Amino acid sequence: MEIEFQQVGKKYESGQEALSQVSFHLQQGEMAFLTGHSGAGKSTLMKLIMMIERQSYGKILIDGVDLRTLGAGSIPYHRRRVGVVFQNHQLLFDRSVFHNVALPLMISGAEPEQIAKRVRAALDKVGLLGKEKFNPQALSGGEQQRVGIARAVVNRPQLLLADEPTGNLDPKLSAEIMNLFQEFHRLGTTVMVATHDLALVARMRHRVLTLNKGRIVNDGGFG
Ligand code: ADP
Numbered sequence: 001m002e003i004e005f006q007q008v009g010k011k012y013e014s015g016q017e018a019l020s021q022v023s024f025h026l027q028q029g030e031m032a033f034l035t036g037h038s039g040a041g042k043s044t045l046m047k048l049i050m051m052i053e054r055q056s057y058g059k060i061l062i063d064g065v066d067l068r069t070l071g072a073g074s075i076p077y078h079r080r081r082v083g084v085v086f087q088n089h090q091l092l093f094d095r096s097v098f099h100n101v102a103l104p105l106m107i108s109g110a111e112p113e114q115i116a117k118r119v120r121a122a123l124d125k126v127g128l129l130g131k132e133k134f135n136p137q138a139l140s141g142g143e144q145q146r147v148g149i150a151r152a153v154v155n156r157p158q159l160l161l162a163d164e165p166t167g168n169l170d171p172k173l174s175a176e177i178m179n180l181f182q183e184f185h186r187l188g189t190t191v192m193v194a195t196h197d198l199a200l201v202a203r204m205r206h207r208v209l210t211l212n213k214g215r216i217v218n219d220g221g222f223g
Pocket residue numbers: 012013014016017018036037038039040041042043044045
């Protein structure tokens with residue numbers, strides 16, 4: 001998926017200007033980090049891509065299509081093309097790993113056979129095949145985050161967005177999770193990861209977009 005922001009701004013109803021004059025172009029298949037202090041606007045930028053929030057001004061093009069031209073009926077379709085990973089992974093502890101990962105497929109009405117095949121493929125990609133029947137509560141923090149990633153990719157999204165995916169993990173596990181994102185990037189998925197972890201970002205050698213008070217203050221090589 002290709003993402004282009006042209007002079008985008010977001011002002012919340014509170015009056016808070018979360019993003020100002022943000023412009024960047026992420027090519028199909030590119031991987032980029034999004035950094036910046038807490039409150040810099042990272043989550044807001046991702047919410048605009050997901051159409052959870054709407055921009056106040058400027059233009060957002062996804063694969064060349066202006067998001068403002070998408071009707072309400074197209075929004076679920078748009079969101080299905082995007083996989084999202086959160087810091088607290090938001091797993092459901094009342095069901096197995098399998099059913100957590102299967103959730104997006106159930107919502108989109110996939111056939112049970114397809115679901116079983118895709119869930120196994122996704123768990124395989126994150127190294128958790130064999131843990132389908134476990135309750136996520138029985139897994140370590142790093143494993144739980146992998147389940148969250150499997151769930152994000154089970155629909156084979158064209159874009160993977162991660163908001164502080166390593167926030168609760170130690171450096172070794174964080175590096176493993178970042179390597180996973182890199183593998184999806186190698187498979188052709190566009191990847192954007194918001195993170196505070198500058199040391200990790202520097203080692204990964206991808207493009208880094210830095211936000212400061214809602215503005216892009218740097219766009220270039222590894223931090
Ligand atoms: P980050 O993800 O970099 O921490 P956010 O995008 O969450 O930054 O926040 C950017 C700014 O917008 C902050 O000042 C934050 O308080 C404000 N903000 C975020 N969400 C809302 C909201 N729903 N209503 C009002 N202000 C918000």
